[in-house]
Amino acid sequence: MTADDSFGRLDDDDYPAYTMGRAAEMLGTTQGFLRALGESRLITPLRSPGGHRRYSRYQLRIAARARELVDQGTPIEAACRIVILEDQLEEAQRINAEYRRAAGTSAPPTSP
Numbered sequence: 001m002t003a004d005d006s007f008g009r010l011d012d013d014d015y016p017a018y019t020m021g022r023a024a025e026m027l028g029t030t031q032g033f034l035r036a037l038g039e040s041r042l043i044t045p046l047r048s049p050g051g052h053r054r055y056s057r058y059q060l061r062i063a064a065r066a067r068e069l070v071d072q073g074t075p076i077e078a079a080c081r082i083v084i085l086e087d088q089l090e091e092a093q094r095i096n097a098e099y100r101r102a103a104g105t106s107a108p109p110t111s112p
Contacts, residue, residue, distance in 0.1 A: 016046040016054030023055040029067055033076075037063055040080040062087070 024031045034053070037043050043062050045053040055063070062083060069079035 012056075013058040014056045016048075016056050016059075018055045018057075018060065020045070020053045020055070023060055023063070026060060027064055027067055029063075033067070033070075034063060036076055037066055037080065040077055042066060042080040042083060 018026065020031050020034055024034055027033075034043075034045075034055070038045060038053075043055070043059040045055050045059065048054055065086070066076070066079045066083050069082055070076055074082065
């Protein structure tokens with residue numbers, strides 16, 4: 001890998017650049033919280049060659065949303081499910097928008 005390849009990954013939201021300690025520090029939470037998110041299958045960190053957890057920016061955004069919900073009093077399992085459903089809804093809306101663009105309309109169809 002060249003230096004240019006390494007720098008290109010800095011913009012990659014899926015590149016696992018952050019250690020568990022750094023990720024917890026950035027989120028203002030504990031490493032145990034991140035492990036709990038993994039146990040709940042909200043995020044699955046990649047592993048370094050030495051077996052250490054590594055998190056991407058995308059995963060940190062997901063974890064931050066879960067933390068917001070937990071901080072508001074939502075149990076962690078429920079918070080994880082909410083975040084998963086929000087992510088699925090966003091993806092479905094994105095796909096619907098693509099279909100509408102392909103069909104040449106920007107408005108959703110009306111009911112009969």
